[in-house]
Amino acid sequence: MSLIRLEPRGQASQAMVYLTPPLAVVLTLMSGFVLFLLLGFDPMKALHAFFIDPVSSKRGIGELIVKATPLTLCAIGLSIGFRANVWNIGAEGQLTVGAIVGGGLALAFYGHGGWWLLPLMVIGGAVGGMAWAAIPAYLRLRFNASEILTSLMLTYVALLLLNFLVHGPYRDPDGFAFPESRLFEADAVMPILWLGTRVHLGAALALLAVAGGWVLIARTFIGFQIKVIGLTPAAAGYAGFDQKRIVWLALLLSGGLAGIAGMGEVAGPIGQITPNVSPGYGFTAIIVAFLGRLHPVGILLAALLMALSFIGGEAAQIAMGLPKAITGVFQGMLLFFLLASDVLIRYRVRFGARRAVA
Template sequence: MALIRLEPRGQASQAMLYLTPVLAVVLTLAAGFLLFAALGFDPVAALYAFFIEPLTTTRGLGELAVKATPLVLCAVGLAIGFRANVWNIGAEGQFTLGAIAGGGVALAFYGEGGWWLLPLMVVAGAAGGMAWAAIPAFLRTRFNASEILTSLMLTYVALLLLSLLVNGPYRDPDGYSFPESRLFEEAAVMPILIEGTRVHLGSLFALLAVAGGWVLMARTFVGFQIKVIGLTPMAAGYAGFDQKRIIWLTLLLSGGLAGLAGLCEVAGPIGQIMPSISPGYGFTAIIVAFLGRLHPVGILLAGLLMALSFIGGEAAQIGLGLPKAITGVFQGMLLFFLLATDVLIRYRLRFGTKGPVVKGVAAKGVAA
């Protein structure tokens, strides 16, 4: 019988650190192949429709950037927090608050907008996300309440708040009581960057966030403190790094970026405030952050990949009549395989029975 054993490596493998995300993608595709086959579809055609076809047109590539934008914005912020062991799970809520605050500005100045309106909305959006993230930061630093729970629970509060607003104050007065706001005026909408697509200014923000996140983590002393706190809190205490400050900083930063992402959605592709403004970007960003190895550049790539899963999922719904859940299935498989293959960073696979671990028959005889 062939045995597979895990053998500890002396040192974490740098190569595997970058290879396992690729391996996870390959395994996800393989599992998808089997899944489609089991469901009675032609697996090759289905995978083509899901993963390749959206990339064959300019419009498709543009949609990829549109979907990746909120994911990357949220994930860059989350990853910085995760590096410091600050587990903000509530980006979805901060995203929503960004849309509420920034979109609220657009509605408040409806009809009076000028060049100043969009910058004001951007600031308000980021501030809304920060304010929402400040609640878990306060509860964590003051009462030592787990930010995992508080930030997650606040997401549902945020969604209900949005629902309340679009059914009340934000509702379009000429909208026949539909729970939607007015369409934003020209001055409140993100300018389009590439003609013929929906790629908007938010994508530029996402790229700036990637660059800023990299500089912060790789070059600044604050980034160094974040790393040390995440790796070895005791050493951070020894060195005199203020952990509460870092908790505030990382939560405000990730909340602010998530809020910005929310604003970019309502002021970008959506163009108004609706009861549902996100297909779960804030949660998917958690997968993006880990798939990208918590590294800003990795996150950019992972964000594009995840965006593809959204677009491909839509294409599969339309083209093959698959249920909406297919997107979640692929995202879940990807995270699952990534976590599973991560073991290869510290362990290597050995095949066969040959090796030092052999049960001592003689020793058992003595013991008996």
């Protein structure tokens, strides 16, 4: 006999499904307030330093968009798969291979570039990510191997491959043996979209992915098949939807978008290939996808929010001397409140033990 029980509600309120993410943000802010108070900081000032200051300058907003770009690209692809019960956890690896292939083209044509090089690099990045995602797709369909494990493990293979390349073939011949490639030429660098910031062409590609993702999910027959397979695989079998094709599509699409994100990082803010292409965008994108309710517009907003927690954390460290862990704490609180609200819209809490038989 427990004192607190959860009772299922008949039906989850549709409005609450969309209201819980903002609610989780508000609760996070309130808890942050209390947290800062207990730590002995002025809470208003700390929250201001965390959430307002970083985005109160043009440069700050630019940085926000720069960080949200790869998160959005990866999360849109992942969300399509998640809707069809295809659990690609390896976007980080696909992003890395996208950077290796896309950036590799920049190095291969170093000194012989032209207008065609950047489009070629985008395609190369996409193909690299798709190739990496094709491995889990094949293993799942041929051997019934869980794509959760294979895609995750392939991430580490990709990171080691990147390390090998920047220490070897990709290393800058004039770079004093530092594990870095040459700086890309102008033909191989993403054009800046917003002067005075680092916002690059990738942001436009991310918006395109949001729009494309929405059309795919909401308007196309493929999107309908994805929805049916995700909700009720037996009904998809009854209707004659080809589940293998959807597994291929979901993994190739998410791999391709992650590859473009990786290529965009090396050809954008980084400008060369280094051993650290991504601070974990591919993994954070999983959180972004769920925070955005697997909906393209929600994902865009969630990506901006997660990007804010990254740069806000950095800003708060510098301005107030807050510990580095503060970023993780805020991301953790956000997820906690979101998941807790999710439970509460499906269940109601009952206190007190059930009465025994008379």
